[in-house]
Amino acid sequence: MDRAWFLPDLMWPYDMDSRTSRAADRSVDPAAWYGCADADVPITVQWDDGDHHGASPGRVPTSSVSMPSVVASMLADLDVRPGQKVLEIGTGSGWNAGLLAHRLGDDRVVTVEVDKAVAGAARARLNRHGLHPTVVTGDGLLGFAAGAPYDRIIATVGLRRIPYSWVEQAVPGGLIVAPWGTAFGNTDHVVRLTVSEDGRAASGRLSTPVEFMKVRSQRRQVHQAAYLPDGFPGNATTGTTTLSAAGLGVENRMHHPFSTAAGLLVPDCVLMADRRGKSVSTWLYSLNDLSWAATVLTDGTTESTVYQSGPRRLWAELASAHRWWTENERPGPNRFGLTVTPGEETIWMDTPGNPLPRR
Structure with a gap:
């Protein structure tokens, strides 16, 4: 069944290499449009819950056709x-x-x-x-x-x-x-x-x-001003870490095996990372209070300063998760599982009888 049957005249194929979307309009270039329709890429068909207009990509993709x-x-x-x-x-x-x-x-x-x-x-x-x-x-x-x-x-x-x-x-x-x-x-x-x-x-x-x-x-948005109303570093305490951007996989979370374990072991927490040159600014935000942690991880540097604020020591939680992951032979995603019962989701490793030590 042809995917093109279900695509609108104006759509936005996603380029997997550049991680950007661009418009494809059947009325302007039908050959290019059909080429995109046949490609193994996801295609956005709605932006911003329908409030977007025009050919340029919107702010948030909200409906798509999977690859x-x-x-x-x-x-x-x-x-x-x-x-x-x-x-x-x-x-x-x-x-x-x-x-x-x-x-x-x-x-x-x-x-x-x-x-x-x-x-x-x-x-x-x-x-x-x-x-x-x-x-x-x-x-x-x-x-x-x-x-x-x-x-x-x-x-x-x-x-x-x-x-x-x-x-x-x-x-x-x-x-x-x-x-x-x-x-x-x-x-x-x-x-x-x-x-x-x-x-x-x-x-x-x-x-x-x-x-x-x-x-x-179930969408999650983080507004940094709520966490740092007086600006950085606010009332944060400082410490150090020997963890690196590469070791944590902060820039390649889809394919780095620790990223899955980190999300499972440090629940209700968002990680954001931004590389500039040889340094990666890394932020953790709690979703159940206003705790946060931040550090700059520089390539080739063995130790970095960590800032933490709030009742949750988020970087300490992340470091603890990394130790657990390393001590348990660095399990990949396919070793983890999920059981859904009334009122509860249980995360486990290898067998349902082995629940993860979640916070």
């Missing part, structure tokens, strides 16, 4: 079989829902989209190509109980918490596939959860690193 390789990988994880019923969270362009409806039949696919305009456009595209899955406008975190139970549930938006409502709406033994991550950065990992036979829990391992637009109610 075909990621779509194929996640659908392979979903492992749908004839006769099964699927709930999709995040309709977007409608392409993924179209693929599922083509495979299973219209009456076996329900897709939920929070944005009314996005949902309407997706429904129109689907119908135009003879596909009629149920398209619901609503909060996907609630699932869609009216269509339950589902054999499979798939999310095409990044999550910081898996809703228990999805577990409740899945059949025992069903699968939930979703991009899940921590607040530490924008990286998600595809998690494939199997619902227990009693239907009360879902558990599974992290796998492929990906980066999805976050579900709207």
Whole structure:
């Protein structure tokens, strides 16, 4: 099924090397537009929750079409079989829902989209190509109980918490596939959860690193002025660290194995990093109070000054997480897993019976 069927005339393909988006307009250069549609890149189709206008990229991408390789990988994880019923969270362009409806039949696919305009456009595209899955406008975190139970549930938006409502709406033994991550950065990992036979829990391992637009109610923004109302360094205390930017992976968090462990071991914390020349300014911000930490990590320097403020000693937490990671043979993302039960998410390593020592 051609991805181009589900793309608007004006869209913004993402360049993986430069990490920038640029406009592609079918009315201006149809050959270039089709070339982008066929490329294995993600494409933004909405900016700023629909408040953006014009050909230039907006401020925040808020709806996109995933790169075909990621779509194929996640659908392979979903492992749908004839006769099964699927709930999709995040309709977007409608392409993924179209693929599922083509495979299973219209009456076996329900897709939920929070944005009314996005949902309407997706429904129109689907119908135009003879596909009629149920398209619901609503909060996907609630699932869609009216269509339950589902054999499979798939999310095409990044999550910081898996809703228990999805577990409740899945059949025992069903699968939930979703991009899940921590607040530490924008990286998600595809998690494939199997619902227990009693239907009360879902558990599974992290796998492929990906980066999805976050579900709207779980977006996180940090405003530095709230943490430093009197400017830097405020009332911070100082210390030192021997950790380096390369050792922490602060500039390559999608592919550095410590980044996943750091987000799991230092919860409710955002890391921001900015390189200038040979130095990387590195900031940590707590999301449950106004604690922060900062340092400048310079290439080739063995020791750096660290500033910390607030009840959480965030750099101390990060250093402790790095020691744990090193002492436990530097585990990669695929050694970690997630179990969802009523009111709780438990993070574990290797087996569900080995929970992580979280703060």
